[in-house]
Structure formats: C-alpha cells, structure tokens
Amino acid sequence: MQQELIDILNELPYRIKIMSCMILAELLMLSVILFWPAKQKDTDYFQDIEPVDDAITMEDVAITTQRSSPPPPPTPQVPVPVPNDQVIEEEPIVLEELDLQNLPNPIEQTGRGPGGDSDQIAANPTQSPSLVRIVEPTVPQEAKKANVKAEIWVSFLVNTEGNVEEASISRIKLYDDKGESYEFVQSINYGLAEATIEAALRWKFRPAKKDGEPVRAFTEHIFSFGF
Secondary structure: OHHHHHHHHHHHHHHHHHHHHHHHHHHHHHHHHHHOOOOOOOOOOOOOOOOOOOOOOOOOOOOOOOOOOOOOOOOOOOOOOOOOOOOOOOOOOOOOOOOHHHOOOOOOOEEEOOOOOOOOEOOOOOEOOEEEEOOOOOOOHHHHHOOOOEEEEEEEEEOOOOEEEEEEEEEEEEEOOOOOOEEEOOOOOOOHHHHHHHHHOOOEEEOEEEOOEEEEEEEEEEEEEOO
16 A cells, blocks of 8 residues: 555656646636737728718609600692693604615625415414524635634524525524624624524424424524534
C-alpha cells in the first residue's frame, strides 16, 4: 500500500504538467476565436444618396373620346349622257390608183413546180404537210469562196399528191464572217436564191389533211448556207 502511494506521488507532477498544457491549449483556442477580426460589412451603396425633397407628380392622362363617327362620303353621281345628235360631214377619201404590177418586191424569188389540182388551199388543215424527201441545194463556188453565211426561209405550197406546187423565198437572214451577228436583207448574191428555189421544188411531202382528206396547204422551212 505504501508503495502505491509512493508511485502516485511520483506521477503527480507529470499529470499536473499534462493538465496544465491542455488548459493552455484550450485558452489559446478560445482567445483565437474571441479576438479573430470581424468581417467588414458590405458598403451600403444607398447611404450616400441624398434625399430628394422634390416630389415627382404625374398628371392623369386625359382620354379623349369621339362622340360620333364622321359621316360617310357622298355616293358619286352617275353622269347622265345628254343627247347631242350632230351630223358630222366627212370629206370623201380619194384613193390613188396603184400600179400593182410594177410594185418592187426584191425579196421574193418564186418557182413553180409541176403543178397540181385546182382545189382550194386549206388555211388551217388538221394535219400539216410532213417531209418525205429533202434535196440539198448546190452551193455555187462563188458563194463558197466568199464564205457566205445565210439562212433563207422558203414557203412551200404542197398539193394533194405531196409535190411542191410552188416555192417562194419569204425571208433572208445574212450573217457576218464569224456567224454571230446578222441582219435581214431583201436579196442575196452568188446565185444562192436560185439554187434554193431549184432544190425546194424537188422536195417531197406527205400532203396535208383536213377531215381525213388530202388538201393543198402551205408550209415553211429554212435553208442554211455556210454553217
């Protein structure tokens, strides 16, 4: 028993040291918590605004109303024609006599074929003439040397047998050497018109039909040279 008391007394200073250390540590933590600097509050942005004594007043908006809608526009009056019968004397028109036989027509080059019947020509046939045989014109050497580029429109009168009864030139389009620009002319040189008509008279068609019957009718085709 005595030995135990002695051991307790020997250990007492050590325990006192441990306890004192713990107490100091707790005091240090408390002091840190208590004396930690407080967070600065946000600046109040409205504290520098000076109060305004003048009061803002809003006047009431006056709503205007229209008592009644405007009257509709008056209906336009229909003009009443006033009879005014007046006889206007017109001067007679005097027509000069024209010499139809001597009128110039340089573009027309006409050729007649073997002929045909004397039936009336159908203006609007049910079925137009259709080609069966094409004969190319013989281009003269002069036209080849001159490098003539042209298009010639030929009007064909086809009879009921499909033969060319008549062929005539209706238009001539003459191109430049490059074949780009062109102009319509009244005549063409180097014998191209004659060669065109000679070949056109040898073309063969299926005759036009109207109501299932063959009729005489016109058709048109283009002859090209130099292209």
